[in-house]
Amino acid sequence: MNEPIKVALVAHNARFTHTNPAIRSMLVTANDRLAVEINEGRLVFVASEVTINDPLDARAARLDALKADIYLFSAYIWNVAEIREVAEILKKANPARLVGCGGPEVSYTPEEELCKTPWFDFILCGEGELQIVELGQALLAHNIWPALEHLPAITQTVRGMVCRTTNFSNDLGFLYGPQNGCVNLDAIPFLWDRSLGGEINQDKNLSNRMLYYESSRGCPFHCIYCLSSVETGLRLRDLSTVFSELKELVERDAMLVKFVDRSFNASPQRAKAIWAYLIESYKPGQRTRFHFEIEADLMDPESLALLSQAPPHLFQFEIGVQTTNPAVLRTIKRQQDNDHVAEVVNAIRTRCNIHLHLDLIAGLPGEDMDSLRRSFNDVYKLKPDVIQLGFLKILKGTPMETVARERGFAWRNSPPYEVIASDAMDYNDILSLKCIETVLDRFYNQPWLAEVLEPIVASYAEPFSFYEEMAQHAVLHNLLYRRVAAEEWYAELLRFGQKRAASGRCEIDSPRAWFLFFQTKYQAQQRRGRLSWDGFVTRYRIQEP
Structure with a gap:
């Protein structure tokens, strides 16, 4: 019997306490949907997490030891440089293996990535749960191996897949798989399932780490700087499933569960149902806490009354204020009633036992130093537990990229694509705000x-x-x-x-x-x-x- 084709899903986390939901979602889906092929010994999927702070040789050695035929990396703006480094070693060490990459940092410009990163054989664009199943099926369809020789045939059957038509030359071309689609969230198994997730999901590997959870995907809003602005619709996971999965995470003594929902309370009634469930099921001594990114504009008196019943430290809220300048808000297509936001924040701070984190973004179109100063003061007087002064990132594929070009912005060509100068702030302004951001974090964000x-x-x-x-x-x-x-x-x-x-x-x-x-x-x-x-x-x- 031939050896099974081995696919390794690889995450580069910012630190050990973080976990990667993307590779887990793909892993549990592949192990569920391809169970017959896996049980027959024809396919095997594994997942591995390293950190960007691990030495390069240590990361390469650990991944090479997996002896996978295909390595798939999950790329974001903060880890793509480290991924390229280790991918180069893996590919040059064994040119017969396939190395692919997906994630928001590469999937919006796959051709550009394939041009500048020769050790990536292909890019996966869009949501990965359907792709990983189709990739496994394509590899087995006609006993395709070695895969590198048949990469074009594989690409044509995997949605959202892009590869080169030739090796590097002056007439480099690309081949595209079928258009990718949206995944039904109820068709995805539990992200943290022990049996489907294998070693990476065992409790010993999750202790004292941040676990991510997705109860919805997409966002109904269209803020021009956000990747969610190019998506349409909001998809929801069945509430009864959500309740049972959250119950399991609490029983497994998770330290912090961070919801990755872009706007958790985009469906206010649903948000209230989840909050109510977590409050009602809370047990004294419970360690598990929950973090949500919410839209203050959508908070109503009923939500605030419910949250006032939450036990201390059960919830953490993050609210992206970004700016309080009405003209800038209109430019970035963000709906926000500043007076209502202030009322909500004050109510949460005074009536609820909830850790509160407010965000500002420097460098937004049309916001000069005077405007930023007012936004800063507006947020500061609300007295949240944490204030984060971040800097605009001109992400590939967002409407902000077009606006930035039209308005003469300057920004870094490499990740994290941070603004250098905007249409209303020069580089010296940005530099001074970076100094202020450091002082703010060193002092204001220290509770004592x-x-x-x-x-x-x-x-x-x-x-x-x-x-x-x-x-x-x-x-x-x-x-x-x-x-x-x-x-x-x-x-x-x-x-x-x-x-x-x-x-x-x-x-x-x-x-x-x-x-x-x-x-x-x-x-x-x-x-x-x-x-x-x-x-x-x-x-x-x-x-x-």
């Missing part, structure tokens, strides 16, 4: 510093001014472009606050009072691994006034 920041931020006319001045201080003291311990940042905040207190513009009106105030807060958050107060002041040469 909330009471420390309050009096010093209040001494400014607006929050943005403090972060702007503190960023300038950080540049002056060389904090931004080298590795800096958290305690060194705290030391500079202490010194900065002392100077502010000495100026008489702070309610803590003397350097000594500020020193003692900071000492009290620092010691209150003392924990294992952090410098003691005496060690802190000694290491950073802080003198008591």
